[in-house]
Amino acid sequence: MFKVKVYVTLRESVLDPQGKAVTHSLQSLNYPEVSDVRIGKYMELTIEKSERDLDEVINEVCSKLLANPVIEDYRYEVEECVPQ
Amino acid sequence: MKFAVIVFPGSNCDIDMYHAIKDELGEQVEYVWHDTESLDEFDGILLPGGFSYGDYLRTGAIARFSKVMKEVVKAADAGKPILGVCNGFQILLEAGLLPGAMRRNESLSFICKPVELKVVNNQSMFSTAYTQGETISIPVAHGEGNYYCDEETLANLKANNQIVFTYQDNPNGSLEDIAGIINERGNVLGMMPHPERAVDELLGGADGLKLFQSIVRSWREANVVKA
Numbered sequence: 428m429f430k431v432k433v434y435v436t437l438r439e440s441v442l443d444p445q446g447k448a449v450t451h452s453l454q455s456l457n458y459p460e461v462s463d464v465r466i467g468k469y470m471e472l473t474i475e476k477s478e479r480d481l482d483e484v485i486n487e488v489c490s491k492l493l494a495n496p497v498i499e500d501y502r503y504e505v506e507e508c509v510p511q
Numbered sequence: 512m513k514f515a516v517i518v519f520p521g522s523n524c525d526i527d528m529y530h531a532i533k534d535e536l537g538e539q540v541e542y543v544w545h546d547t548e549s550l551d552e553f554d555g556i557l558l559p560g561g562f563s564y565g566d567y568l569r570t571g572a573i574a575r576f577s578k579v580m581k582e583v584v585k586a587a588d589a590g591k592p593i594l595g596v597c598n599g600f601q602i603l604l605e606a607g608l609l610p611g612a613m614r615r616n617e618s619l620s621f622i623c624k625p626v627e628l629k630v631v632n633n634q635s636m637f638s639t640a641y642t643q644g645e646t647i648s649i650p651v652a653h654g655e656g657n658y659y660c661d662e663e664t665l666a667n668l669k670a671n672n673q674i675v676f677t678y679q680d681n682p683n684g685s686l687e688d689i690a691g692i693i694n695e696r697g698n699v700l701g702m703m704p705h706p707e708r709a710v711d712e713l714l715g716g717a718d719g720l721k722l723f724q725s726i727v728r729s730w731r732e733a734n735v736v737k738a
Contacts, residue, residue, distance in 0.1 A: 437614075441659060444615045444684070492576070495569055495605065497612035498659055 429474045430506045431485055435494045436467035481505065512730050513539040515553040517583070517599075519574045520545070524560035524596065524707060531707040532557070536723045543579065550582040554730055555592045558583070558599025560652070560705060570613060570655050571601035580606055592636055592726050593699040597653055600691075600701030609694055609701045610668070611660035617684025621654040625715065627679040628690050628704060632672050635693050636729035637700045640721035647718035649704035651682060656703040658685040658692075671695055676702055 437443045446464040453461045470493060474484065485503055494501040516528045525542060532540035543550065550556060564573035574580070580602075587593050587608055595603040603609045616622060625648050630641040641647065660668070665686065668674055676691035683703070691702030706719025 440661075441614065442617075442684075444617050444619055444657070448619055492568070492572065495572070495612050497604075497610075497661075498614065 428476060428508060429481060430508050431472040431474055432504045432506070433470040433472060433485070433489060433493055433501055434467055434503065435470070435489075435499050435501045436465055437498055438500050441498045512554045512727050513541070513552065514555045514557055515541055515543040515550055516557045516559055517547075517579055518542050518544055518559070519561070519563035519577060519602075521563045521565055522559050522561035522598070524598075524705065527705070528557050528559045528596070528707045531710045531719070531723060535710040535717075535720055536727065538723075538727060545574070545577040545579050547579045547582065550579070550586050553586070553591070554734070555594070555726055556583055556586050558593070558595040558602055559707070560597030560599060563598055563602065566598075566655075569605065570598060571603075571605040574598075574602045575605035584608065587694070587699050590696065590698050592730065594637065594722075594726070595699075595701040596705055596707065597651075597656075597703055600703055601655065603699060603701045608699050609692060610664045611658055611692070613655045614657040614659050614684075615655050616653070616657050616682075621652075622656070622682050623650070623652040624682075625650045625709075626682055626690075626704060628676045629679055630675070631677050632675045632693075634672065635675050635697050635700065635725075637693070637722055637725050638675055639728060640725040646679060647721075648709065648716050649706055649719050650708045650715075651704045652708075653683070653703055656683040656685065658683075658689045658703075660686065667695075668692060673697075675700060676704070 445466045449464045489501045514532050518525045630645045633641045633643045673693050677688040678690050681688045693700045706722045709716045709719035
């Protein structure tokens, strides 16, 4: 089986109000070098081996449900793991 | 005219919606649970506000895959009037029945107050009882009502006259002050403000009632044979 780490972030062109607030907060905490923060979501999926192509399954679940393609992008990493 | 109020786990404006239709508008209405398999008996579909599925993942993202939504799509394709308010609007966006998406309010605050809206299109089946350019007062109550779409979609919305309501004083950062839009065909309306909370002067205003009256008027013109 596989452990799949999915990262969902707002698209570059979409303003991130949370990220902007956190950026301001860090700057007021005297970290002027932090020029931008973008907030996203991190999800871990456990996917069993099946006849279907793994990338195809991941791309489907990401574009159907985990991310909203109108405002969000996603990327993922796959780790193969042995069940305990 | 017979309305369905769709109830998802976490809907909380369903009773207000039911009250508006039954007691203020004087039409038939029933609650319909989210796993219902047919909406054939209804003439109009109402998706109420609330926090369906706890707003998990994204607002409306889980509700959009509930069983009844296949029927809502079918009703939309059949030309029946569909109204989504607040979370109902978010569900319609996630379902792709309306274009665009919602972001967190610019202020990051949950905003709950009456706001002034401008009726920018009084030709839709949801707005014929208003006059063009009329200012109305309807309450908002949301944390994610910051409407977004890309430039091409916005150009289409304008070209097809799909923007029905705009905010006079934008409370949430919505693109172009957008408060409510219809689909291209004109039978699906999504709006963040709550017309069902403005149907009686005792509640602070009745400007929302005309929206429901517009739906009934259009439906009667199309479906009731004049004697």
